Amino acid sequence: MTKVKVCGLMESGHVKTAVEAGVDAIGFVFAPSRRRITLDKAIELASLVPSNVLKIGVFVDATAEEIKRVYESVPLDYIQYHGNESQEFIGKIGLPSIKVLSVYSNEDIKRAEKYEVDFILFDTPGKEFKGGSGETFDWHLLEDVGVPLNKLILAGGLNPGNVSEAIQRVKPYMVDVSSGVEIDNRKDDDLIRAFVSAVKNEER
Numbered sequence: 001m002t003k004v005k006v007c008g009l010m011e012s013g014h015v016k017t018a019v020e021a022g023v024d025a026i027g028f029v030f031a032p033s034r035r036r037i038t039l040d041k042a043i044e045l046a047s048l049v050p051s052n053v054l055k056i057g058v059f060v061d062a063t064a065e066e067i068k069r070v071y072e073s074v075p076l077d078y079i080q081y082h083g084n085e086s087q088e089f090i091g092k093i094g095l096p097s098i099k100v101l102s103v104y105s106n107e108d109i110k111r112a113e114k115y116e117v118d119f120i121l122f123d124t125p126g127k128e129f130k131g132g133s134g135e136t137f138d139w140h141l142l143e144d145v146g147v148p149l150n151k152l153i154l155a156g157g158l159n160p161g162n163v164s165e166a167i168q169r170v171k172p173y174m175v176d177v178s179s180g181v182e183i184d185n186r187k188d189d190d191l192i193r194a195f196v197s198a199v200k201n202e203e204r
């Protein structure tokens with residue numbers, strides 16, 4: 001069954017809803033964003049997350065020191081590198097890792113070959129911020145993807161209405177949502193439940 005991550009959580013009620021709905025992973029944003037949270041807030045929210053749900057920290061071109069400090073303090077399970085981080089940088093940090101590639105064209109899919117990471121996440125290029133645009137990219141570009149499907153995370157404009165089609169077409173290991181479970185820039189409990197339910201009802 002496809003795994004599901006809900007990202008950009010900022011409130012305890014939404015964390016509880018996501019956990020109760022059956023998410024596999026929760027994302028906290030530590031990068032410039034309207035969804036950015038402080039380290040103290042992340043520690044508070046993380047305490048509500050059971051050990052079978054992964055806690056993923058989203059960073060954009062942060063320093064190694066900051067990444068390691070947040071990883072240990074929260075604590076996190078994975079670092080999501082959502083900027084221009086090189087394989088060399090990620091390798092030196094040596095923590096469980098997800099590298100994000102913003103998909104403009106086929107060339108961006110091929111860049112996945114350069115990375116020795118746990119997961120590759122394909123996302124729509126950001127606008128104001130590096131991610132969380134709420135827009136899909138052309139999933140056709142993933143048809144000949146060289147990344148093993150068990151390492152592939154799909155993001156970008158997913159919502160309860162399109163995630164089933166996304167899973168059928170791309171067959172990712174995990175889907176990742178932020179904007180698609182928000183109303184007026186705030187997470188919505190019903191949309192979180194609807195998204196998780198749509199994923200869980202979808203056969204791979």
Ligand SMILES: O=C(O)c1ccccc1N[C@@H]1O[C@H](COP(=O)(O)O)[C@@H](O)[C@H]1O
Nearest residue numbers: 007033131132133134155156157178179
């Ligand atoms: O969500 C953000 O604000 C964000 C900011 C900076 C980098 C990444 C960010 N989020 C990531 O964006 C995608 C999902 O976006 P959406 O569903 O299209 O809104 C996901 O990978 C988030 O982790």
